[in-house]
Every structure is written in C-alpha cells, then in structure tokens.
Amino acid sequence: MKPKTLAKSIALILGSSTLLSTSFSIIAAEDALENNDEEKENKVVITGSRIKKTDIEGVAPVITVTAAEIERQGHANVYEAIRSMTANTGGVLDEQETNSFTAAAQAVNVRGFGPGRSLVLLNGNRLPSNPKPYGGEDNFVNLALIPTTAVDRVEYLSTGGSAIYGSDAIAGVINVILKDSYEGNQISYRYTDTKDGGGSTHRLNFMGGVSWESSNLFYGIEIDKRNGLFGHDRDWLDEASDSPAEDPWLVNDRDILVAYPWGRWDSASSTWLDNWTYQDPGATACQTNPNFDYSNRPERGNFCGHDSTGDRALRAPRDRLSAFAHYTQQINNDTEFFASAIFWQSEADAELWYTSWWQQVSVVDDITAENPSWLYDIYYQRTFAPEEVPNEQAFDEDAVMINFGFEGALTEEFDYKLAFSLSDYDYKESIAKFSRLGGLAAFFGVDGNDPDRNRFLDSWNTYLMQPSDFQADGFTSANGLDLYGYYNSGELDGLYGFSTAEGGSYARSVSFEVSGDLGETYAGPISFATVIEYNQQGYNLDIDPVTDAGEYVGWSGVGGRGDRDHYAVGAEFLIPLADTLEATVAARYDDYQDDSNVGGAETFQLGLAWRPTDDLLVRANYGTTFRAPDLHRLFADNNQYFGSTTDYYTCLSDLGTTAETAFANFQQCSVEADAVTTRQNTQGDLNLEEETGFSANFGIVWSPIDDLDITLDVYRINIENMVTTLSASVYSQLEAECRLGFDMLGNPVDSNSEYCQELYSRIQRQQGPVPSDIDPISEVFLSSINMGLQEQTGLDLGVDYEWEVSDFGKFYIGLDYSYVDEIRVQVLKTEPVDEKARDTSWYQYPYRHRATLTTSWEYSDWTTTLYFNRVGSTLTWDGDTRTPAYTKANLHLAYRYSDDFDASLTVANLTNSRPPEKAKWESWPFYNSYAYTNGGVGTEYFLTLNYRF
Numbered sequence: 001m002k003p004k005t006l007a008k009s010i011a012l013i014l015g016s017s018t019l020l021s022t023s024f025s026i027i028a029a030e031d032a033l034e035n036n037d038e039e040k041e042n043k044v045v046i047t048g049s050r051i052k053k054t055d056i057e058g059v060a061p062v063i064t065v066t067a068a069e070i071e072r073q074g075h076a077n078v079y080e081a082i083r084s085m086t087a088n089t090g091g092v093l094d095e096q097e098t099n100s101f102t103a104a105a106q107a108v109n110v111r112g113f114g115p116g117r118s119l120v121l122l123n124g125n126r127l128p129s130n131p132k133p134y135g136g137e138d139n140f141v142n143l144a145l146i147p148t149t150a151v152d153r154v155e156y157l158s159t160g161g162s163a164i165y166g167s168d169a170i171a172g173v174i175n176v177i178l179k180d181s182y183e184g185n186q187i188s189y190r191y192t193d194t195k196d197g198g199g200s201t202h203r204l205n206f207m208g209g210v211s212w213e214s215s216n217l218f219y220g221i222e223i224d225k226r227n228g229l230f231g232h233d234r235d236w237l238d239e240a241s242d243s244p245a246e247d248p249w250l251v252n253d254r255d256i257l258v259a260y261p262w263g264r265w266d267s268a269s270s271t272w273l274d275n276w277t278y279q280d281p282g283a284t285a286c287q288t289n290p291n292f293d294y295s296n297r298p299e300r301g302n303f304c305g306h307d308s309t310g311d312r313a314l315r316a317p318r319d320r321l322s323a324f325a326h327y328t329q330q331i332n333n334d335t336e337f338f339a340s341a342i343f344w345q346s347e348a349d350a351e352l353w354y355t356s357w358w359q360q361v362s363v364v365d366d367i368t369a370e371n372p373s374w375l376y377d378i379y380y381q382r383t384f385a386p387e388e389v390p391n392e393q394a395f396d397e398d399a400v401m402i403n404f405g406f407e408g409a410l411t412e413e414f415d416y417k418l419a420f421s422l423s424d425y426d427y428k429e430s431i432a433k434f435s436r437l438g439g440l441a442a443f444f445g446v447d448g449n450d451p452d453r454n455r456f457l458d459s460w461n462t463y464l465m466q467p468s469d470f471q472a473d474g475f476t477s478a479n480g481l482d483l484y485g486y487y488n489s490g491e492l493d494g495l496y497g498f499s500t501a502e503g504g505s506y507a508r509s510v511s512f513e514v515s516g517d518l519g520e521t522y523a524g525p526i527s528f529a530t531v532i533e534y535n536q537q538g539y540n541l542d543i544d545p546v547t548d549a550g551e552y553v554g555w556s557g558v559g560g561r562g563d564r565d566h567y568a569v570g571a572e573f574l575i576p577l578a579d580t581l582e583a584t585v586a587a588r589y590d591d592y593q594d595d596s597n598v599g600g601a602e603t604f605q606l607g608l609a610w611r612p613t614d615d616l617l618v619r620a621n622y623g624t625t626f627r628a629p630d631l632h633r634l635f636a637d638n639n640q641y642f643g644s645t646t647d648y649y650t651c652l653s654d655l656g657t658t659a660e661t662a663f664a665n666f667q668q669c670s671v672e673a674d675a676v677t678t679r680q681n682t683q684g685d686l687n688l689e690e691e692t693g694f695s696a697n698f699g700i701v702w703s704p705i706d707d708l709d710i711t712l713d714v715y716r717i718n719i720e721n722m723v724t725t726l727s728a729s730v731y732s733q734l735e736a737e738c739r740l741g742f743d744m745l746g747n748p749v750d751s752n753s754e755y756c757q758e759l760y761s762r763i764q765r766q767q768g769p770v771p772s773d774i775d776p777i778s779e780v781f782l783s784s785i786n787m788g789l790q791e792q793t794g795l796d797l798g799v800d801y802e803w804e805v806s807d808f809g810k811f812y813i814g815l816d817y818s819y820v821d822e823i824r825v826q827v828l829k830t831e832p833v834d835e836k837a838r839d840t841s842w843y844q845y846p847y848r849h850r851a852t853l854t855t856s857w858e859y860s861d862w863t864t865t866l867y868f869n870r871v872g873s874t875l876t877w878d879g880d881t882r883t884p885a886y887t888k889a890n891l892h893l894a895y896r897y898s899d900d901f902d903a904s905l906t907v908a909n910l911t912n913s914r915p916p917e918k919a920k921w922e923s924w925p926f927y928n929s930y931a932y933t934n935g936g937v938g939t940e941y942f943l944t945l946n947y948r949f
Contacts, residue, residue, distance in 0.1 A: 047157045049529075061711065065085070070154075074865075074867055076940075082174060087110050091109060093134065107130075110174070113719065115134050116627075119168040121173060125421040139539065144344075147222045149222045150179055150220055157175070158697075161625075162603040162605075164586055179218060182209030187204075189944070195939035198234075199314070201226040203223065225318075228316055229937065231312045239310065245922035256305070256381070257278060259379045264277075265376070317348065318346065321344070321346075339403070339405075341400070348394070354389075355390065355433060355434055359553075378465075380483065402421070416512070420509070422507075423508075427501070445480040446463065501541055508537075527573070527574040534566070557639060583606070584607040590628075617701040620699075625692070626690050633685070638681060641679075645677075645777055651672075651673035680782055690721065694718050695715070707801060710798070731762050734828075761781070766778040788825075788826030789825065791824040792824075795819050814855075816851065819848065823838035825841075839882075862893070862894070868888070869889075870885055870888075871887075877920070883918040886916050886919070890910060892904060901947050902946050909937065915935045
C-alpha cells in the first residue's frame with residue numbers, strides 16, 4: 001500500500017467513526033445514560049472481536065477450554081488439548097511422524113484445510129512460524145512453543161476472521177491466553193509412564209507471583225524431559241508380520257540388495273530374467289554381518305536383510321525448557337503498562353530408518369568406446385546398522401517471544417491499547433547421510449572424476465561400469481569395500497556426512513487500538529473498535545552445499561529465505577437495531593509489500609444477533625476471507641530430489657487407450673503401472689496469487705434451564721485460489737491427457753493449448769537405458785499452483801450442564817460434536833468440481849464425525865472426570881471401505897489434601913484401545929497415523945503433585 005493510500009484508509013475509518021459518534025449523539029442526546037462503571041469493568045474482549053462487551057456469546061461462535069479442563073480431560077499438554085477439539089477433522093503430520101520434514105513440531109489441521117489456514121495467536125499476538133516448513137512446503141506455527149503451565153485458557157473462533165485479524169484466519173482463530181497473575185508460589189512435578197513400557201516423561205514446573213501497590217509480577221519455568229517410545233515396546237508393532245498386508249513385499253528390510261531393474265540375460269538358465277530380479281548372494285555372504293539374515297521375497301529372489309520394525313520410533317526422545325513472565329504496572333488512573341515474555345528451548349532426536357545408500361549403474365561393453373553397447377542395469381542397496389553409521393536426526397531449537405505496551409482510558413468514552421510484539425525462532429537440524437559419491441567410492445572405487453563413468457545419461461543419475469569392473473560372480477566390485485562386509489564404528493568415516501539445516505524466523509508488530517461507545521440510540525450504545533497495524537515477517541533456512549546439490553542419498557533440503565512488510569487498518573461496529581437485535585459490521589484492509597504479486601486485500605464481515613428472550617440467542621455471520629501465500633511458497637530455493645512417478649502416458653499407450661476406454665485404463669494404470677525414479681524439483685513462485693473466500697455461520701445459543709447451555713452452529717467455509725503442490729504422478733496424469741488428446745473421462749483436450757504446453761515443460765522426458773518407443777520421464781518440476789476450490793459445510797453442537805445436589809456434590813457434563821456434511825474440491829480451474837471429496841480422501845480430511853464427552857463430579861476434596869474422545873470413520877488402506885469409529889477414554893482423579901497440597905492421577909486411554917482393526921495400513925505403524933494421533937501409545941499414566949507455599 002502506498003503511504004497516501006494507507007493515510008486515506010485510516011482517515012476514512014476514523015472519519016466514519018467520528019461521523020457516527022456525532023450523529024448518534026444528536027439522536028440520543030435526550031436519552032443519554034450515565035456510564036455504568038461496574039458494567040464497564042466487567043467488559044472483556046473475546047476472540048473474534050476487538051470490542052469489549054459483557055456478553056460472552058455473540059455473532060461469532062467461540063469455544064473456550066480452560067486450564068482446569070485441559071488437566072481434567074487428561075491432556076498431556078496444551079497442544080493435545082487443541083488437537084482434541086472436534087473442529088480438528090483433518091489429518092496432520094505431528095511428532096509421531098518421525099520421518100517427516102518437521103519431526104519435532106506440533107501442528108493442527110482445523111477443518112482439514114491445512115495447518116497454515118487457522119491463525120494461531122498468543123495473547124492476541126502472532127507467533128513466529130516454524131523455520132522449517134510443514135511437509136517441506138507450508139509455514140505454520142509450532143504449538144510446542146507454548147508452555148502448558150502458563151496457559152489460562154484457549155479460545156477458538158470456529159469461523160473465518162480475516163476482517164478482524166487479517167490473513168491466515170480462513171478456518172478460524174486459535175487464541176492461547178496466558179495467566180496474567182498469581183499470588184504465592186507453586187511447585188509441581190508430573191511423572192508419566194505407559195502401561196506397556198517406553199515413553200516415560202518427567203515434567204517439573206514452578207510458578208510464582210507477587211503484587212505491590214500498583215504492580216503485579218507473574219513468572220514461572222517448565223522443564224519437560226521425555227524418553228523415546230519405539231516399535232519394540234509394542235508387541236503389535238515390532239515385526240513386519242504385524243502388518244495386515246498379504247503382498248509379498250512385506251518382508252525383511254532389503255539391507256543388502258543387488259537387483260536388475262530392467263532384467264538381464266542369465267547364461268546359466270539361458271533366459272532373460274524379469275525386471276527387478278534379485279541376485280542371490282548366498283547364505284554365507286549374509287553371515288558376515290551380525291545384523292542380517294538370509295531372506296527371500298517371493299518372485300524376486302534372495303537377499304540379506306533383517307526386520308527393523310521394532311527399532312522405529314513412535315515418539316522420539318525430547319527435552320524442553322520454557323521460562324515465562326508477565327508484568328503489569330499501573331502508571332496512573334488511566335494508564336497501565338504491561339509486558340510478557342516467553343523463552344523456549346527444545347532438543348529432540350527423531351529416530352529415523354537406518355541410514356542407507358543405493359545406486360543404479362548401467363553396465364556396458366566398453367566404457368571408453370564412443371558409443372558403448374548397453375548390456376544391463378544393476379541396482380545396489382546397502383543399509384547400515386547404527387553402530388556403522390548413525391541414524392538419528394537431531395533438532396536444536398529456541399525461541400523468544402516478547403509483548404509489551406500501554407493500555408487504558410483515552411477519554412471517558414474511549415479506551416486504547418498500544419502494543420509491541422517481538423519474536424524470534426532459531427532452528428538447527430543435523431542428520432547423518434551417505435553421499436552418492438561416498439558409496440561409489442567405498443564399494444566400487446569410483447572417485448567421480450573419470451568422465452567415462454559419468455557421461456551416459458547423467459541426468460538419470462546413472463554411472464557406467466563394464467564387466468571387467470566385477471569379480472567372477474558378476475556383481476561384486478573388483479575394486480572397493482565388500483558390500484556384504486560389517487564395519488565397526490569409524491571405518492566408514494569420510495564416506496558419509498551430516499546433512500544440516502540452519503535458519504530462523506521472526507515476527508515484529510506494532511498495533512494501536514481504540515475502542516468504546518460512540519453514542520446512544522433508543523436501543524442502546526453504539527460500540528466500536530478500530531485498529532492500525534504494522535507487521536514484519538521473515539524467515540531463512542539454509543542447507544549445506546552437499547544437501548543443496550542433492551548428493552545425499554534419499555534426502556533433500558528445503559532451503560529458502562524471504563521477508564515482507566504488512567500494513568493493515570480495520571474497524572468494527574456493534575450496532576443495536578432494537579432491544580433484542582444487534583448487528584456487527586467489520587471491515588479491514590491489508591497490504592503486503594514484498595517481491596511477489598500479492599498486494600492489498602479488502603475483507604468485510606456482517607453479523608446479526610437476535611435475543612428474543614433472555615435464554616435464547618439466534619446468530620448469523622458472513623465474512624470474506626483471504627490469505628497471502630506462505631513465505632516459503634514464494635521464496636523457496638530450488639530443491640532437487642529423486643522420487644517415484646507413475647508414467648501414465650507410457651502405460652496408457654501400451655494399453656492402446658481410446659476416449660472410450662480412458663476411465664478404466666487410467667484406473668488400471670494408477671494401480672498396476674510400475675513407478676519410475678525421476679529427478680523432482682520444487683521452487684518458490686513469486687507469481688502465486690492470494691487465496692480468497694468466505695465464511696458463513698448460522699446458529700443458536702439456548703439456555704432452557706439454569707446452568708444448561710446448548711449451542712448449534714452450521715457453517716460453510718469456502719477457499720478459492722488455494723495454494724498447493726500437486727504430486728509428480730498427478731502432473732504425469734495431466735500430461736498424458738494432453739498427449740492423448742482426451743482426459744480421464746474421455747472429454748477432448750487441446751494438445752496444443754497453453755495449458756498443455758506448461759504440462760510438457762513440467763514433465764521432462766529423455767531416452768533411458770532401455771530402448772523404447774516413448775522416452776521415459778526423467779525429471780519433473782513441481783512448483784506450487786493456485787488450485788480451483790475447496791469448500792466445506794458442516795455443523796458444531798455443544799451442550800454444557802452443571803448442577804449441584806445437596807450432600808452429593810457438583811456434577812458436570814459437556815458434549816462437543818462436529819459433523820462434516822460436504823467437501824467440494826476443484827484441483828485445477830479447468831476441471832469439474834469433485835462433490836464427493838469428503839468420502840474419497842484420507843489425508844487432509846479423514847473424519848466425517850468427531851465428538852468429545854466430559855463428565856465430572858466434585859465432592860468434598862475429590863474431583864473425578866471421565867473424558868471420551870471419539871473420531872469417526874476413515875478410509876481404509878485400499879480406499880474402498882471405511883473403518884469403524886474410534887473412541888478413547890481418559891480418567892482423571894484429583895484430591896486436595898490441604899490448601900497447600902494436592903495430587904492427581906490421570907489414566908489416558910483407559911481401555912488401552914488401538915485404532916480399529918479395519919484401520920490397519922500395510923506400512924508401519926500399520927494404521928493411519930495422520931488420523932489416529934498417539935494410536936500406538938496405549939494406556940498412559942500421569943501422576944501429578946502440586947505444592948503451594
């Protein structure tokens with residue numbers, strides 16, 4: 001936004017406020033009421049609005065979870081409490097995904113729109129994004145930053161809030177509010193263990209508070225140490241045979257493998273061996289390494305391998321420390337200074353698969369010849385035990401978040417708040433990886449400098465060898481280390497390296513808010529709030545040169561760097577239209593200044609709240625939303641790695657596909673076609689457009705009797721231009737449609753269109769080592785795109801009832817339920833909208849239903865809570881059927897011995913339930929870990945002791 005434009009916007013909003021104030025003052029001059037000081041003091045700001053008010057419920061639905069509820073419901077931390085909210089109907093990569101890009105982070109996926117599309121705030125302020133993007137693509141907030149001990153409550157606005165908060169608030173706003181005062185001191189200790197062993201934790205925290213005549217200080221520290229939990233700690237996750245699959249590939253890990261990808265001539269049998277036939281090493285070769293067994297895969301052959309299933313981590317070891325403080329100082333009757341700070345540090349080891357090296361080479365008759373004759377390809381794979389090469393991925397992270405400012409009375413009618421927020425996040429990661437050249441040098445004596453060995457289709461990452469390079473067996477190198485040997489610690493030093501990533505992110509903001517009453521109407525006062533904001537945001541993630549060049553086998557970096565400035569101005573009005581009817585109007589303008597094409601965006605919000613009786617509220621809310629593309633989507637470096645791609649065009653051509661047989665043949669190729677290994681590229685794109693959409697809500701809040709509250713809200717969230725990255729196989733499918741001249745449904749496609757030309761540029765084809773009529777795919781370019789549409793319709797139901805019975809104590813029951821009625825998706829704007837996406841995807845939106853039930857009883861010094869968390873069905877591995885629902889129960893018992901001491905025992909997953917039997921997946925951990933968080937942990941015990949002094 002230009003300075004003049006910003007100034008005009010500010011003047012317009014402030015001018016409108018002044019005009020309204022003057023107008024309504026004249027209208028209601030005779031009926032003006034004296035300020036009610038007590039009512040003014042009771043007004044609070046609820047997430048979803050900047051206007052202070054006495055009514056907790058308004059036009060926007062807000063769900064609140066208090067610190068007491070987090071403890072009573074049996075959640076280990078604030079992240080698990082947020083993750084358990086019923087609105088989290090989407091799958092997510094969290095700490096259990098120890099082989100992911102962000103293996104030490106905690107993210108949520110509200111409504112299934114992705115972690116970055118719900119705005120996460122701390123005391124109303126934005127947090128720094130995780131320096132390493134989620135899944136290598138999206139910036140997100142790591143909820144592990146927030147110390148559970150310091151949390152007072154979590155407020156969740158379940159509809160869009162862009163007109164109030166700006167970008168990222170498409171699927172709602174999660175506002176974590178910290179305690180702001182405490183009298184005295186408290187020390188707490190919690191010990192956690194699991195019924196079946198593994199994963200024990202120790203958490204120690206201290207908090208204290210002191211008040212003076214005009215100031216208050218609250219402070220604390222939290223230390224959390226967690227041991228790892230592995231597959232061998234669970235008898236149903238410790239062997240490959242625990243998988244439900246019947247496919248013969250579920251055998252021991254292929255630790256030492258020699259195979260022929262394109263087959264080869266076997267002189268002993270005078271036959272051509274099938275593709276991917278294994279070279280038999282013989283039982284004696286496997287005995288040289290104490291880790292391996294002589295193993296077999298049906299229809300492929302023998303190899304040296306072992307079952308490493310039990311060595312894989314369900315929860316990695318982790319140590320965390322948080323220190324926090326909040327200070328307030330009453331300067332005078334009208335002004336208060338406030339400041340809060342959090343320091344967070346984390347160290348974690350994500351236990352990955354064993355470190356491996358693999359390489360495919362082409363064997364030719366004479367590598368020095370100008371045009372050597374190809375004989376066959378040979379593929380080598382060697383996996384190393386931890387004592388040979390480390391297999392830990394280490395994370396070292398720390399963050400500092402500071403918020404300070406002034407608030408108070410600007411005049412008798414208006415309050416103000418001037419706030420500054422500063423936050424920094426530092427990130428380091430290291431993982432041992434074998435380099436491509438290191439393996440070639442170790443096992444084949446190749447130094448990478450011989451031009452004859454690296455001149456044949458080098459874009460395929462293929463090296464040349466000739467028969468004289470092998471020993472008499474034809475597959476063991478004549479010059480290098482024994483592929484079947486066992487190497488003690490240190491013997492392989494120099495042949496592998498450490499892939500490292502270092503970076504950070506920051507967020508800076510200053511905001512000025514003014515709120516109050518503009519005047520009186522016959523129906524009541526006009527309330528308003530206006531805000532001016534300036535934000536800075538940036539990140540950098542730098543990877544080492546070897547990783548950047550793609551030289552580490554099976555690993556790639558996600559480097560990038562970028563920053564932007566963000567200006568915003570907004571206003572909100574609460575207008576009483578009648579004694580029982582009020583309206584809210586909000587408008588905001590956000591302007592992003594960076595090197596991208598994203599500029600300014602206007603959003604607005606309209607709402608109505610009707611209270612026909614004291615116990616009934618009917619509300620409706622509609623607002624437009626927008627989201628600027630993540631910095632990493634815009635500024636990511638070029639990232640190269642090798643991955644599997646289905647070559648649809650080759651498969652469909654082999655089947656002789658016509659427009660009439662297109663659908664059946666596309667389906668057949670998606671299942672049966674052999675994947676090819678291709679070089680894949682991702683990179684930021686400054687031409688991405690912002691996401692736009694709307695959020696609508698209609699609901700009721702009803703209290704038919706005292707202490708019974710019922711809420712029902714129906715919502716629709718729409719996002720257009722949603723930024724995403726398509727897989728290589730999807731691009732391959734679209735490219736095949738262009739080359740064939742018809743799509744999957746047999747509809748015509750213009751092969752010469754601009755759309756098809758772009759697809760041809762994304763799918764690079766090059767003649768491979770095996771002659772064929774169609775050049776196979778060698779390289780794919782996967783930069784982000786703006787997809788067409790994603791829209792969700794559903795409802796949220798909440799019931800809370802509390803009653804007290806003489807001589808029997810106090811009882812409470814709370815029910816929360818979310819139902820996803822419909823999800824509509826349009827991946828490309830040229831494609832039809834998929835109306836059945838809710839029932840056909842298992843990744844972003846696995847649940848159709850989700851519910852929690854809390855029952856609690858307080859009697860004398862005892863508190864007992866039984867909490868149920870139920871997730872609905874998910875798609876099975878084959879995608880053809882759905883699983884049963886899955887329910888876990890937590891039991892919490894607390895006893896207050898005295899005013900100074902209390903203790904509690906929590907049993908999480910009381911019945912030791914596992915994900916449904918039909919939910920088993922063929923790959924470890926043999927269930928959908930996106931959907932069933934902590935599905936392998938089982939029963940877990942928390943013993944907590946609190947002492948106050």
